Amino acid sequence: xxxxxxxxxxxxxxxxxxxxxxTQNAPLSAPEPTSPHDKHAGHDHASGGLFGEKTxxxxxxxxxxxxxxxxxxxxxxxxxxxxxxxxxIAAYLFGGWFTAVEAxxxxxxxxxxxxxxx
Numbered sequence: 001x002x003x004x005x006x007x008x009x010x011x012x013x014x015x016x017x018x019x020x021x022x023t024q025n026a027p028l029s030a031p032e033p034t035s036p037h038d039k040h041a042g043h044d045h046a047s048g049g050l051f052g053e054k055t056x057x058x059x060x061x062x063x064x065x066x067x068x069x070x071x072x073x074x075x076x077x078x079x080x081x082x083x084x085x086x087x088x089i090a091a092y093l094f095g096g097w098f099t100a101v102e103a104x105x106x107x108x109x110x111x112x113x114x115x116x117x118x
Contacts, residue, residue, distance in 0.1 A: 059094045066091035 049055035070087030073079050 056098055059097060063091045063095040066094065 051058045066087045070084040070091065073087070074084035
């Protein structure tokens, strides 16, 4: 039985070696450096929202705070039953706010361009 499995393994390794070329001694190549200006082309993190340029950071911190408080209240069974759920929903909304705004903004501009308005 052991010889059967060793033959199967040997056949598998030989098939893999024919499909994938050996590159044991091949030098690793570093990825091409990119300009920091190209990294976020057409994408701006400076939303200038409610808290200025740090709005996304503050929203991310609020997500963690709401999530932690909701979890602690639910774990210790403090307060009304709806309060942890409300805090989870608040964390969810703060966490997805900028993604939703960006997605709706892209769709809005795409629709206007498609209709010949932009």
